[in-house]
Amino acid sequence: MYQSNGLLAPVILASASPRRKELLGYILDDFDVCSADIDESPKENEKPECLVERLAESKAKVIAKQNQDHIVLGSDTIVVVNNIILGKPIGLEHFTSMMGLLSANTHEVLTAISLVYQGECKNCVVLTRVAMAELSESETLRYWKTGEPKDKAGGYAIQGIGGQFVKYIEGSHSSVIGLPLHETKVLLAEYEMPC
Ligand SMILES: Cc1cn([C@H]2C[C@H](O)[C@@H](COP(=O)(O)OP(=O)(O)OP(=O)(O)O)O2)c(=O)[nH]c1=O
Numbered sequence: 001m002y003q004s005n006g007l008l009a010p011v012i013l014a015s016a017s018p019r020r021k022e023l024l025g026y027i028l029d030d031f032d033v034c035s036a037d038i039d040e041s042p043k044e045n046e047k048p049e050c051l052v053e054r055l056a057e058s059k060a061k062v063i064a065k066q067n068q069d070h071i072v073l074g075s076d077t078i079v080v081v082n083n084i085i086l087g088k089p090i091g092l093e094h095f096t097s098m099m100g101l102l103s104a105n106t107h108e109v110l111t112a113i114s115l116v117y118q119g120e121c122k123n124c125v126v127l128t129r130v131a132m133a134e135l136s137e138s139e140t141l142r143y144w145k146t147g148e149p150k151d152k153a154g155g156y157a158i159q160g161i162g163g164q165f166v167k168y169i170e171g172s173h174s175s176v177i178g179l180p181l182h183e184t185k186v187l188l189a190e191y192e193m194p195c
Pocket residue numbers: 014015016017019020035036059075076077078079109151152153154156157158159176177178
């Protein structure tokens with residue numbers, strides 16, 4: 001069968017994130033999207049890199065179960081600061097405490113990608129360091145009211161209003177937004193059709 005992406009099988013992005021869909025569109029001509037609902041809570045004493053990889057793989061596996069003839073891509077992003085894992089803020093209080101940890105500090109953003117095809121998994125975890133400026137209480141409240149923080153790991157979006165709080169990054173910008181483009185391209189290339 002001819003594949004427009006030049007891969008062995010069609011691709012499904014196992015995600016509800018519009019940002020991941022947009023990013024994957026930069027490297028693939030054609031793919032389907034299907035959101036994978038999984039329990040994202042960490043296990044006791046689970047290391048951040050293990051958690052993020054497990055979640056990306058779980059998302060891919062849930063969708064792969066019904067789509068054995070597709071390459072399924074799952075991804076997950078978490079923020080880690082002072083050894084504390086930050087997911088998405090569940091309310092203003094939670095968000096304020098997150099910003100307290102991130103303000104005038106450096107944190108890590110971990111994004112895992114997982115490709116599942118015919119029962120086989122290929123995973124990759126990408127780490128990016130982000131240095132944040134100091135945020136005042138009023139700035140924090142104003143930012144919360146924009147609505148941007150609520151569906152973002154660590155409560156901010158580097159690609160949006162939150163970009164003004166980022167002093168510098170070391171690593172992959174696309175990974176912070178949710179899908180490391182270079183690493184995704186490299187992993188997908190392992191499924192290229194032979195010429
Ligand atoms: C730090 C940061 C995170 N994010 C986003 C990326 C992820 O979409 C989100 C983290 O939540 P995830 O649970 O990784 O992903 P999701 O719930 O958005 O989508 P799905 O599980 O269906 O794939 O935070 C940004 O968009 N910008 C940022 O600067």
